[in-house]
Amino acid sequence: MAQPMRFMLNQIETESYGAFTPQILSPLINHAIPHTRAQISGSPVVAVGGGSSGRTFFGVNVELPGLPLDHSIHAEQFLLANLALHFEQKLECIAISTNGYYFQEPCGHCCQLLHKIRDMSDTKILLTNPTGQKGTYMNLSTFLPQGLISQANVPRLLERNFNCIELINHSLYMDICSYSEHCNHLNCRALKAATISYAPDSKCPSGVALIDHRGKVYSGGYMESVAHNTSLGPVQAALVDFVANGDGQEFKNIVEAVLVEKKCGVLSQEATARMILEKIADPDCIFRVLHCK
Ligand SMILES: O=c1ccn([C@H]2C[C@H](O)[C@@H](CO)O2)c(=O)[nH]1
Ligand SMILES: [Zn+2]
CATH class of the missing domain: 3.40.140.10 (Cytidine Deaminase, domain 2)
Incomplete structure (x- = not known):
């Protein structure tokens, strides 16, 4: 051990x-x-x-x-x-x-x-x-002497960045708190992760929150690379929180996951997120997508 x-x-x-x-x-x-x-x-x-x-x-x-x-x-x-x-x-x-x-x-x-x-x-x-x-x-x-960088006037990775997104049908989600720093609801954490995620080129922010069988919540937001194939997806970002703060548990202990992303963005994380979770999480893991605009 x-x-x-x-x-x-x-x-x-x-x-x-x-x-x-x-x-x-x-x-x-x-x-x-x-x-x-x-x-x-x-x-x-x-x-x-x-x-x-x-x-x-x-x-x-x-x-x-x-x-x-x-x-x-x-x-x-x-x-x-x-x-x-x-x-x-x-x-x-x-x-x-x-x-x-x-x-x-x-x-x-x-x-x-x-x-x-x-x-x-x-x-x-x-x-x-x-x-x-x-x-x-x-x-x-x-x-990387002359590495490609996106537009000069957008925030850089890790800088305070606030995507103005709002859930569609907000009233359906009883447990979305009005913006709270320390709320641990799965929906709120996924929304918060999407809000501070980094998508300067696609303008498609996304965030994922996961919950383990003990009820602990983990989350992470998409990080877009200028060499796009090497971006860190929102599931992976949430898995970083799970590995760093989940006491070494296996991914099979993930029992529920929420993805927040735009409904009609130029890209969608949904299919990839579903595929990853089907492979690694609890076979009965519930996966939900909340759309924002
Ligand atoms: O700079 C690197 C190169 C590879 N890997 C990982 C990816 C994969 O898990 C393993 C083998 O390539 O090493 C890193 O973490 N960093
Ligand atoms: Zn690397």
């Missing part, structure tokens, strides 16, 4: 660890490796990020049992969704490792997604020589 894992360390804990070096990160990464879910590829990956608030965040790769690997959550994507869960807007440094010894750059897909964060070109990426432990830092711009 893996030791319990905390996917966020507060500022005091972060300071007590000290500098962002391979030697200091190595035991933290080794602690996180059993929490990766890489049963298909057999390749665990851990990402660690130092947020500008002084907190440390972790990401692990998550493969979805029985589904093609392109539905997997990369450790870097997990890290980004984890930052979003904690309203962290910027990264000072990032490190990615499969073994706590060798530190590598983010994959090409994730470079594109990371590039969506403001000032990401100043973020230090920790790297080691494959045969040694000596760390060096490089900037994202080394790997």
Whole structure:
């Protein structure tokens, strides 16, 4: 049984660890490796990020049992969704490792997604020589010197962003609270996740909320990449919350899910969300879609 894992360390804990070096990160990464879910590829990956608030965040790769690997959550994507869960807007440094010894750059897909964060070109990426432990830092711009960015005047990924959406037939959903920060209703959490999701190009925000058999709720919002195929879907974003805060439970313990998205958007997450949940959640999992405008 893996030791319990905390996917966020507060500022005091972060300071007590000290500098962002391979030697200091190595035991933290080794602690996180059993929490990766890489049963298909057999390749665990851990990402660690130092947020500008002084907190440390972790990401692990998550493969979805029985589904093609392109539905997997990369450790870097997990890290980004984890930052979003904690309203962290910027990264000072990032490190990615499969073994706590060798530190590598983010994959090409994730470079594109990371590039969506403001000032990401100043973020230090920790790297080691494959045969040694000596760390060096490089900037994202080394790997992506002139990466594509969408329009200049839209918020960047992780920035406070508020999609003005409203449920259609609002009155039918008795348990939609007028906007509440801490409400734990499944519908409200999915709506809130969609409200703060990131869809600058498609303008199709979406959010998913999941509930486990004990009644705990998890949620996450869509994160659109400029290289669109590498976007993080709303189910995956909610699964990040489930893996980070669900005490290591299996996906089979998910018993109900709600997706909020536009009724007539240029894209829909519904079919993909249904397909993923049918594969990984409780076979009797209830899946509902609430449409917004
Ligand atoms: O930068 C990378 C590259 C791959 N993976 C994951 C995806 C898959 O689960 C496994 C094998 O590719 O590693 C990451 O998490 N980050
Ligand atoms: Zn990646």
